[in-house]
Structures are given as C-alpha cells and as structure tokens.
Amino acid sequence: MEAQRCPMCGRVNPPGLEVCQYCQARLKPLWVEPPQDSSPSIEVGSTRARTPSASNEPLLPDWLLESRLDLGGESSPRMSEQDDSEQPLSEEASADEERFGGLFSDELGETEEDVPEWLRSLRDESESDQGVTATAAIEEGSEPIPFWLDFEEGKAEESPSEAPPSEKVLPFHEMPFEGLDLEDESLLSEITAEAKPISAEEPQTVPPFETLEPFLLEEQPSFPPQEQGVPPQPSASTLQERASLSPEAAEDWMSEIPSWLDALPGQDWEEGETAAPETPPEFLEGIVPPFVETEEELSDIEFPAWLGQIESTLEPQLESLMDTLTPAETETLLQEESLGEISQEQPAQSLAQEEIPVEVVGPLHGLRGILPAEPLVAEQKKPSKALSELLVTDKQRAQAELFLKLIEEEGKPKPMPSPKRARPHILWRMLIFFALFAGAILGFVQPQFATPPQELSVGVFDAMQAVNQLPAQASVLLVVDIEGQDFAEMQATTAAMLDQMMIKGAFFVLVSANQSGALQADRLLREVSRLSGHQYQPSSGWVNLGYLPGGVAGMQAFSQSLTEVLPFTIDGEVAWQNDRLRNIRTLSDFDLVVVITEDSTRARQWVEQLKGHVLESRLLFAVSAQVEPLIRSYYEANPRQIQSVLAGIRDGAIYETQTARPGWAMKLWGAYTLVVLTAIALILVGSVFYAVLALLNRPQAQGEGKER
C-alpha cells in the first residue's frame, strides 16, 4: 500500500492508518463519493432510504422512544397504504420522524379535533392566501415576486404529480429554494443584489454579543455549539454561495446531511446509494481540495513555493525521527500532546472564571455570575438640600460658636499653674525654736520666774480626798496608757499623787493597753520613787501585768475577770499569787483604780469598760491637759462616773503645792510657764507681722487674680 498524506497537515503517514499520527485528522473520509456516472444525484423531494435502525435511538430519551414504538404499530398500516402516492415524502418524513422521535409529526394521532382553533384558523388563512394571492400575482406578472414567496408556487409547478399538496410542514422536507428557477438571470441578479450589500456590510456588522453583559459573553466558551449538537448558523457568504449554485447543486445542498449530523452514529447508507460529490466552492477552486484520495490528486495540487520548501526540509527529518521512535514513545508523545492542550485551555478557563463577578451580599452571596441588579435597586439618592439645612437663629448660632470656642480652648494645652507655695521662712522657724528652747532652759534653771499655782481646783481636791482615804498597804491598780512623748507631762501630773500613795505603802498592779505602756509604767514608778525618796522596787512595790491586747474587748474581758485574762506578770511569774494580791479577784477588790493616759479615745474606752466593775468613788483619771475637756464631761456628770480628774502639769503642781512636797511638777512648772509665755509672744508678734504683710500684698494679689 502507498503512504497516505494527511489532508490537514500535509504530512506523510504510514499506510493503513485511519487517523493522522501528527494532527489526528481523519485520513479516510467516512464515505467516498462515487463517480458522477454511477450514482445519480438525489432529487429534491426524494430521500435516502435508511433502515429504521436502533442506532438512532440513543439520541432519544427513553420515554420518547417508548412512545414512538407504541405509536409505530398504529402508523405502519397507514404508511403502507400511502406507499404509492406519497412514498418519497412519506419515506423522508418517516426518516425525519425516526430521527427526531416524531417530534414534528402531525400524522400520528393528530386529528382535526386535536388541532386548536387558533392553529386551524391560521392554517385556513394561509391556505387561502397561498392559493389566491401568490398564484394570482405570478400569473399577472405585474410585480416581481420575492423568491421566498414563490416557494410554494414553484414547487407546485415543478412537481405537481409527485407530491400532492399537504398541510404538513416539515423542516427538512420543504427546502427554502425549492421550486426556484435559479437559472433565471433576473432572479439570480436579484438574489446577488440582495446578497452583495450583506457581504459588503459584513465587516461593519455589529457583533451579535456586543450589547450583552461581559459576564454573559464569558459563559460562551463553556458551551460551544459543537458540543450541544446545534449546527452553526450559515453566514451571509454561505447563503450567497448557495444561492449562486445551480438548481441541482442547490438540491444537493438542501438534501445533503450536515457534517455535524453526519458524524452521528448510525449514518449508514444503503447499497447503491451514494452521496452527491462534494463540490468545493468557487473561491476554493484551484487551491486545496477538501479531501485528497490518491497521490495523483495530490500531485495535481499546486502548493505555494514556500510550503514546498518547508516540506522538502522538514519531511526527511520528521521521517527519520519517526523511524527512531518506538510505538510506546509515540503513544507517550501523543498523550503529552493532548495533556498540553488541556493544560493550555485550563488557565484560560480559570481566568475567565475569575473574571466573572461574585455576589458578595444578599442571599445569593458567593454565587458567581449573578445578574447585577443590586446597584440599580440600591441606587442612593442624594437627599434634598432643604432637609439637610437646619433652621438656626442668630442666638443659637452664637451659642454654638461659643460652645465650639470653649471646646477648642479645652483642647489646647495650658501651662500648669505653679502651686502657690509659701516660701519657707527658715529664719523665723529657727527663731521660734531657739526662743522656746531658751525659755525652757531659763525656766528650768531659774524657777523663780514662774509663780506657783495657788488655787485649788475641784479635781485636785477630789483626788487628794480619794488618796487620803486609802487604807495602809492598799492595793492600787494603775492603768498606764501613755506614749514616750507625753511621759514627762504625765509624770508631772501624777508624781504628787503617787508619792502620797507610796507614803501610805500602797501596792501597785500595773497594766497597759499600749504596747510600750508596760515599760512606761515601770519607769514612772521608778522615777517617782527615786525623786520622792521611796524604796519601791518591783515585786515588792508593784506587779507589772504587761500589755493587754484586744483593745476594747481586752478592756471588757479584763474588767470582767482580770485574773483569767492576765494571769502572769511581765517577768513570767504568777501574778495573783503575791501575798499582797491574794484577796484580789475582781476590779472591785482594788482600793483604788487610777487610769493614766494622754489619749482621749483610750480614756473614753476605759471609762466605758470599767463602768459597773469599779465603784465611781474609787476611780481616778490622771490625763493630759488635752484630754481634760473630754474626761471632764464624765467627771461633771450627775451622778459622777469618775471620782476625780488630774489634768496636766498645772494640776500636778497644785497637788504638790497642796501637799507641800515640791516634786517633778514644780520643777517643770517654771519651764512650762516661760515656754508658754514665749509662745504667746511669738504668736502675737508673728501674727501681727504677717497680717500686715498680707494687707500690704493684698492689692498685688488681687491684681494677679484678675489677670488669671
């Protein structure tokens, strides 16, 4: 066998192949046109007899195929009756019906009753119009009839005996150019005159999808017409070409099966029937025949010179290369080539897919290709100017401006005003200190500058009576709640009273609700004993119970049962086993209870907690001068809640004066008097000086205030 040359790429393929190994084009046509002499052309109105094969059935859905088979049994007798008269038409119609499953058939089951009235009226009108107006116009020859109006007449004139007039309208039976005398020059000139403007205007035609939305156009590649089996619409040039054909050729063109339909399976021709030879159009004549069957025909073709050169250079190389390839390599190359084509198509498709807008709002969120109706619906309208303007009066506008001004001023940083601090007058403070210090030293060294107090106060008198009524070897409870800073004052206040008690041989029980009170109490008795010339010692002269914790609760518990609350001394010894304390079980067993404190709160708490546990006649308070106003309210109450109050150095000095035993209070009295006098003098001088200074600086200060 001879080598085959591909009609598409022109390369030589080995003999026996049906498909080009380079471009995958079919080397052999599906059917070979028989010679003109042996196979007459198919006349218009006749059809190729085809066997009603089941190979057409895959085109139809199951339900349609079943209905067709059911109806086929009824229609077959009628078909046989009409064989003589309507054979060409019936055969072609049956073929079409088989092809389309009877979709366009009006014979099966269609009666006059099934036809709706509107369709029946339309048919009557068309029949009357066609029978009267068209024929009359042609016969009169007054006006040229358009070719599309002359279809029925020509058909009737040309084949009146072959096909009786029928009401059926078959899309593939009635050809649009059937009946036309295409050899008539006037008609041809008319057709060409109508076709030329079309061809002339073809470059200027508006693309059919130009007015559509871009995203609709992007959908087109995904549904090519070839895949849906829809034949491409003939272009204007094709129509012109077909119109220029001879009547026979036109009949062949009308009766031929389209290529897209020819590719369907089951297109088998019967023996003896061949398709009409394919005649290339005029503009392709002499260039390249669509199919070349033999080498002789190929040699008759005149290729361009440049194509011949390329062929002469590439063909040996390709042949040598193909000879070296094994069949497996050839198959691999074909697969890679097909994959490459797919991979080249995928980016384009993905790119087109990305360009499709995606809905981002609403219930269709995330879907692609949604009609963009939202911009039109949600079109924002500019509010009217009248509504946006406020009616503001001048007063309101002024207030708004003032408010804005205030806000702006608040936002501005302001320098922090330096705090007006009084300049420290160190010299004045030093003068105060040295004046007080000098007065204290001078009063202590020269006590004669101070006159001793002579008047006996009520508190001192009551205290002296309570002490004088103490029995010998009396037991006295001393509650000492004093701090170190007030020790000197409290010592001066109580020294004369303690001296009198020591003279009577009293035994002291010391307790303190202050952390340092126990040590202060111990020191107090030591100093009084030392200054007064007594030989009081711990254990023999007093018992120190130490610190009483718990504040008010401790005072309450101590008042309720002192032996259980504080059973030990500060030295760790058993307190209540002392011979002088064997009879002491409660507070009322003490001959006298003396509270020594400089704290007003503590003094009040002791008064409140000792009430009810100690007789008022046995309760004395020796307090600082600052506590006197508070404790005096208990003392001057009616009845008295306490027996007596000794307040400050003054009462201590009076006590010493009354007992004629000058002690620590009288030593401090001179210093105290001079210090107080110095303080009075300093207050007077300083107050007058600074008051005058303030009066002099007042205008200046007022001016600064106005500036601020």
Next chain:
Amino acid sequence: MKPAFLRSPFSTLITLLTGLIVLLGYFLDFEPLREWRFRFLQWAILLAAVALFLGVFNLLRVHWGRLSESPSKAVYSLTFLGGFVSAVLMAGWLGIQHSLTRAVVDYVILPIEASLFVIILVTLLYALTRLLQHRLSVFSFVFLVTVLLSLIASIPLLGIEIPLLHGRDSLFSIALRILGTAGVRGLLIGVALGSVVTGIRVLFGLERPHGD
C-alpha cells in the same frame, strides 16, 4: 447584687451569734451567758495578740526586703533591724527589769519621742503665726484669739492675775467648762450613736468589718 450576709453566710452567722451573746451577756445577769461572753472575749484577745505578732513579722519582712532595694533605704532598714534584734535579745535575755533594758527606754525611746513632740510644737507655732497671712478672715482671727486666751489662762503671767482669765470662777474658766463640756458631750453622744448603729449593722450582717 446579693446582700452582704448572703455573700458569705458562714462568717456572717458567726458574727451574728457572737455579737448577740456578748451583748446579751452585758445586759443580762445569766451565768452561762456570761461564761460564753467571757470565752468569746478571751478568743478576741488571743487573736489580737496573734495579729500583733503578725504585724511585727510583716514589719521585719518589709524592712528585710528594703535591704536589697537601694542603699539609701537599706541604711534605715538596717538600723531598724539592728535595734529590733538588740531590744528583743536584751529584754528576752536580761529581762525587762535589767538596767540595760531600762536604759534603752530612758535614753533612746523617750528622748526620740519627746524630740518629735517638740518639732510638732515648733511647727504648730510657725503655722499659727502665718495664719493671718494666708487666710485673713474673721474665723482665722477668732481662732487665733481663742488660742491666745487659752494659753494666757493656763499660766499665771509672772504672778499677775487677770480677773476675767485666771481663777476657778473667772469668766474664761466658766466659758471653757460650759462650752468645752457641751461640745465634748455632743461628740460623745455622736460617737455612742454611731457605735450603736455600727453594732446593729454588724449584728444584722449589713456591715462586714471582717471583710467580704
């Protein structure tokens, strides 16, 4: 928001019961009630003593931490820790009646506290002299005159007796007793009412001095 007694009902119940028992034991002469009241007060004293110890240890911990913070603070903290350790060792080892222990009190604690008091005295006098410079008003003047009269009445002016100021029956002494006693009694009544209200609120769980 829940009431206070519902946030921690257990502690509120304890507070309520103990408070009622102590209060009833104060008014009612009933021996079991008095006994329970005394037990509760003893527990309070014990807890207060433990709290004092905790306070001392917390003070030590704070100053111990300051030793590693900065040298300037470490000096004071080191002084405190040294004094604390020496005082505890001295009182614990030698006893509170030892002369050395008493010397610490007589020559260290008392002079320091007295010096602080003198500083307060000088500062108060200095502020009082400049009172009219900063606040030249009638009330400042009244306050200043009252202070001066109180000081003058507290001492004899070099043997001179001023009739209206000195003496038990003087006008100033009477005014001081009446006005002073009246003012203090008013304060005491206010303190008493506040104490009662606070006690009732604590008993009913409306006040929680022991915390949430």
